[in-house]
Amino acid sequence: MHDALKAFQVKLRLWETRIHQCNLSHFSFCHAMLNQVNLIVFPNAHFAVKLSSEVALRFSVFEAHESNLEMLRNPFAIYVETAPVNLQMELIELQCNGTLKAKYDTVGPVQFTRFIPDEMPQLRLHAGRTLSMFGSIYLCEQLFSVMKINKTSHRSRLTDEHLQSIMRKSQ
Structure with missing residues (x-):
């Protein structure tokens, strides 16, 4: 994207x-x-x-958000000096870890975030925050799809109160 x-x-x-x-x-x-x-x-x-x-x-x-996206896309190509201070030490450890580099090459950037070790909490938090931007867009689109299906011309008597109940039930 x-x-x-x-x-x-x-x-x-x-x-x-x-x-x-x-x-x-x-x-x-x-x-x-x-x-x-x-x-x-x-x-x-x-x-x-x-x-x-x-x-x-x-x-x-x-x-x-461009630098955040770039760090998520390829954390092994980021210059540590340009990264936020709270991520620099963990980024050095990540870039020097051959096993993690091989895993990144195998699974790709999006799946790689699952393999960031617990010993790197700042990097995990950064990845989660960045990826959550895209998940929330998906959830909004999913919500509007449910609303559109439930509020068709065939269900013209559907009020806002009924819609809220249906939305709560569909989640």
Whole structure:
């Protein structure tokens, strides 16, 4: 997911540059509109500014968590000096442990978090906090799916009180 978001950010920067140059080859509708109206009338600078401001707003939270995600993705490639102070000693122990490195290579980053030893509580806590961000999204989507199934047009008499009872029961 991290890689997909980074690729999307790079695409957005490319699109912003292309819009400033009035090259709309990636935007077929805008390209067709540009061919119909005069270049002076088309507000390409406005679109580029809007795109860059929206990107900055939407991805600011993501960038704040980028180092945490990278540490979870490959703890063996992280420079210890750049890691948070409370994780540095445990990270050194982890990176110097050949058995854990082999386990990481075998099971992958997400499954590897289960094999972080109890002697490294800060790393386990860090992995749990980072992974819980994604689990909570899944739980929310699951909850909305249950609500959607239970509140269909066939059950139009369903009130909020009944919905709460059904939600409690389905959990």
